[in-house]
Amino acid sequence: MSLDLKHLRCFVAVAEERSFSAAARRLFISQQAVSRIVQQLERELGTTLLERTTRSVRLTPAGRLLLESARRSLAAVEATFNAVRHAGDGEPRPQLRVDVSSSGLQTGAEILRRIRRQHPDIAVREVEEGVPRGLVALREGRLDALFGFAAGVPAAVHAEPVRHERVLLGTAVDHPLAGLAAVPVAELAGVELLLPVETAPEWVRFVEGFCRQAGVVPRRWPGTTHGSVGAAEVVGSGLCVVPTTAWSVPPPTMVFRPLVDPTPVFTWSMMLASDATDRPELLALARCVRELSRELGWLDDPP
Template identity: 55%
Template sequence: MSLELRQLRYFVAVAEELNFSAAARHLYVSQQALSRVIQQLERELGVKLFERTTRAVGLTAAGEAMLVWSRRSVAAADEAVNAARRADVGDVRALRLDLSAASLLAPAMVLRRLQLDHPGMPIELVENGVPRGLEALQDGRLDALLGLATHCPATLEADLIRQEPVLIGMGSHHELAQLDSVPVSRLAEFDLLLPSDIAAIEWVEFVVFFCAQAGVRPRRWPAATHGSAAAADVLRGGDCLTPTVAWADPPADLVFRPLVEPVPIYAWSIMTAPAAEERPGLEAFKRSILALSEEEGWLPPLA
């Protein structure tokens, strides 16, 4: 029997937290995906590792026995990778990735999955945005770009990995915070906090597009921001709104509501240059992220 390192990492996380929700947050995966991996592991082993009730999670005797060796296996795998890196005196270039804002949930999950599947893989992360990222892909300064591929030229490749409903973010004081969901038509009443066209023209065009579907011409907040920390500061003190996708660690004093009528869907894609396909680690990266997409159900099933 061949167990995956990821299965052992997930098992150790649940065993240490004794809480599936807390372990899922630590791993940046959904609770459903984590539960599926643990159930698959139990089926493959033919033993029950956890006793589950509506109030508590506990290790079985088999789980207790497995935890000791699983911790050792995970630690040994990490040390093996580190030893190989220390022994490698060659000039190995890091995989250069632009995963959009690391504060967003989808990029955070992508990065966490890459770290779990390939611990020790040399990675260089940048956050330059899609317009500059596409230029970097074309001239070989970047290996992979995560984001909206509406501006991706035919000379580059784009693999769709997630379709995510758009949210509207605001300070908890905002009048729309009392709603369970916000019709897009209500956006006509408030200024929208958006990034600059230079930093994220593809996102600005996307917002203009779904607003137009509801007959809305969006009004822009006088200043532009880039990144969730800067946006959060503006939302706390202003009456503006910001269209966004889910944040990895949203502040407690901000409120996020789904947009409806229509429901805008943001399409995350991994963009790469054909010439970069030979880069060490790139194919492994793409396989890991496509597997994550399938496990999390990020794409609707094909008709």
């Protein structure tokens, strides 16, 4: 059997998601296909790359070694394909791979809208890596810009605050907490919260932190969703509530109330690889974000 790109893509997806089912959703193929392809790769290399348990997937030392090389190889292949694809178009169209956490959130939607409107010549590709994986992707050149909470940022990454945003609680319109003008954090005691499982550990730690200040141990809703549509469905039906920042288009099935006592403030940062900040398209993005931040007073609220 000869190895090809699908083997590396499947392995990287499983390694980054720590889950065969999540990797299958990311790649739009079946979980059985992902498992089969990774097994083929392990047989061909003659070593175990992943330790599988009923609850988790962990990299072996050989897997960690392969992951770094596989990421670089896939990034190089993608860059080559893009160069060839645009070879007949004269100058290649500049591209930006940007992770804004979610375009369903107001901050990310505003950033994407501004850069696309002011620079239609730049092909902006929205990516959802999350901060931990996004920082790795920045260093390895697979991502150009990352927006979110700048937790554990290495020296190789430039981080610049762009917004201090007060945290809201999203609930169903008929939820008891929806009747409050503002929701004290202490009211979350015993209430199930919709929290991300793996994609945003820095957000979970942030929520746990302000809950602890109010003497509350967060109670996680056991289900999971993907994206704002799925979140709106479960929250709007009253199954749980969700701590969040402002949504771009609030759904009619939900209401949003500010959290207080304490008043949590989430700081969004723009993160760029330090050795790439002089690229023209990244300079254009940074200008757009700084203009947007000044115009809308994003840094006016105290951290």
